[in-house]
Amino acid sequence: MSSSTAQGARARARMEVTAAIKDEARRQLAAEGAAKLSLRAVARELGMVSSALYRYFPSRDDLLTALIIDAYNSIGESAEAAHDKAAGAGPVQRWTAVAEAVRDWALRHPHEYALIYGSPVPGYTAPDTTVPPASRVGLLFIGIVRDAHRDSGLTEPPPLPAELCPEAERMAADLAPDLPPAAVAALVAAWAELFGLVGFELFGQFNRVVEDRERFFRHAVARLAQGVGLA
Amino acid sequence: MSSSTAQGARARARMEVTAAIKDEARRQLAAEGAAKLSLRAVARELGMVSSALYRYFPSRDDLLTALIIDAYNSIGESAEAAHDKAAGAGPVQRWTAVAEAVRDWALRHPHEYALIYGSPVPGYTAPDTTVPPASRVGLLFIGIVRDAHRDSGLTEPPPLPAELCPEAERMAADLAPDLPPAAVAALVAAWAELFGLVGFELFGQFNRVVEDRERFFRHAVARLAQGVGLA
DNA sequence: CCAAAGCAAGAGCAGTGCTCTCGATTGTGT
């Protein structure tokens, strides 16, 4: 009967209130962190009573899940935008562009970064709906390495110990069947290591150790790219 | 008048109660995570009333700080023990031994690991007393690389971009004046990257991606060692 | 047009961190 955005005043009002709740929750998250996110405070700020909020989110954890999905999509979108902007450049430039976009997003949204890449909340296990948004930046890296492999080849796939071969082949089959297993293993490791660099900077482990974080990160990321075989 | 451990019944009782509080708190931390650590529950389990607990820890954050320091010392001790056991071996073996000790400790104490290497608690900033315990595993890695450099030399210090030279020299002056700046930069990066690998495994980012985490980690760590110039 | 569904509001429960006061116990200086 109508477009997907206006199939009834009731449904639209629900959408708007849901969005307003998420917006206010995101504000509190950015201001105070996930631990101090209070349903009652969100409701208070929105001029409603706390119990009314439960019509939209059955529990605080469900609100957090919504914010987690949004955060994954936000960082994924930033990374994809940076990647598109470097579309014409070489694989190392594209790799670096995505990595720096991840770091920039993390520095700009520290609490949201902590929500998705920091310690998970105690009893909480992420539902499967978070998997696709969480995969976006990873898929970007896979695409970059795959393109490089197709176009110009990868430099020396480093020798793989025999004991890791089955696992590497399994990962390659799942993630990028056209890439050599050794490259896929190196890629997955570099992916995790990249977020180690970002996390250490963001969570204060680099205090009194690394001063010029920008340049240090750029260099470390370039070495990671080199490690997975990008020219 | 007496040994340092028994300079008065009152003081000793205080030590014992303090230790009992920390033990029970650590139990709850391991069982439920930092967010659900409740002063009242700790007091209840110890048969005292919650207000009495404030005679020993002025706030919940102070209790957490004590647990953080203990956790840093615990993982540092495990790493040092593993390092000592591999004292006679080559630098790569020692590097791998420490890395695996870190991972093993993390897998055995996930909530304590999250407490020290995960997202920091919201308003909390670590006091300077946490710095020495937090440095123990890092110092171990520095010692390994320094020994390797002294004994057998490091393989090709990778070329350092000019823009990073001042920062690398500053880090080297602070951390290991006898090492080439490029090696120190690579070492610091590898240090952060190692904890990226551990964190991704522990916090579920490797779910549906890496199955044989043990072997994958071993290989990734060996490549990190190679990246800092260890034979 | 009327029943059914969706909604906001309020009261209430169990729990939290933290403060303050009040006795009781303990340690110490004279």
Add this chain to the structure above:
DNA sequence: ACACAATCGAGAGCACTGCTCTTGCTTTGG
């Protein structure tokens, strides 16, 4: 040996939290 001071445990209480249940009101759809 005694009195003074410091320390300690207990209880009440405040302001807050997540969450549930019930009560009415409004909107919606048959």
